[in-house]
Amino acid sequence: MMILTRLLGIALAAYLAVLGLLFVRQRELVFPRNPARADLAAAGLPAAEELTLTAADGERLVAWTVPPRSGKPVILYFHGNAGHLGSPGRVARFRALTEDGTGLLAVSYRGYGGSTGRPSEAGLHLDARAAYGAAVERFGAAQLVGYGESLGTGVVLKLAAEAPLAAVVLEAPYLSTVAVAQGIYPYVPVAWLMLDSFRSDAVIERVRAPLLVLHGERDRVIPFAQGEALFGLANAPKRFLRFPKGGHEDLPAHGSLPEIRRFVAEATRGSVQAAESRTVE
Secondary structure: OHHHHHHHHHHHHHHHHHHHHHHHHHHHHHOOEOOOOOOOHHHOOOOOEEEEEEOOOOOEEEEEEEOOOOOOOEEEEEOOOOEOOOOHHHHHHHHHHHOOOOEEEEEOOOOOOOOOOOOOHHHHHHHHHHHHHHHHHHHOOOOEEEEEEOHHHHHHHHHHHHOOOOEEEEEOOOOOHHHHHHHHOOOOOHHHHOOOOOOHHHHHHHOOOOEEEEEEOOOOOOOHHHHHHHHHHOOOOEEEEEEOOOOOOOHHHHOHHHHHHHHHHHHHHOOOOOEEEEEOO
16 A cells, blocks of 8 residues: 555656646646748738837737738738747748739747747737737728637637638637647646637627638648638538648648639628538648
């Protein structure tokens, strides 16, 4: 019995040590950023310009912008949790989304890609408001389309619940980062430990803009079921696109970008109606 008690004590101490390490390092895990300033010249974006924005708490944020052609919308882009604006897949999206004259404003969150500060949920929401203000000042609010990629889906949803957008696009969204982390660490009381919860499930009902949700059925980072469930909580008009062969970062290889361009064009014309769900093969 004494040996068993000792072993249980050792196991408990080890478990508590792991919990402590996860708590202390959690923001390194949630925000695996590249702090180096991305090279805009290497991105190959015609007419692109680098801006410096100031968040409400004084942090200085790098942003990339491409002006729209007359009558075209502007994508207000919030990136995922890894890399920076110059990550290859992200740059490829920017090129594809702007090649028809659509504008772009993509912000580099605090601590990412040349921006000052350290990332947190509250900080990223301040960054989103700064990006929104800059986009409204340059292009007006009527044609702004919010686009969130992975972690950025929670950022854009909070913004869309507070500020008018013409449409919202969610690529690989989640119910909350707590729900995602709980799936990764099933034996950890994540809800008690996590500082940044990004409760998309709690804010999406306040979003009234036309909504597009895209999710790959083979996503191994954010489960497909979470994107599907989040769509179920959203108000119409809304559209859900499932990609049976799509993973977490490869939806453009499975036809997502033409679908996004089509949706943005329809939403800015006011022709997205009711609720729709379909499969993109």
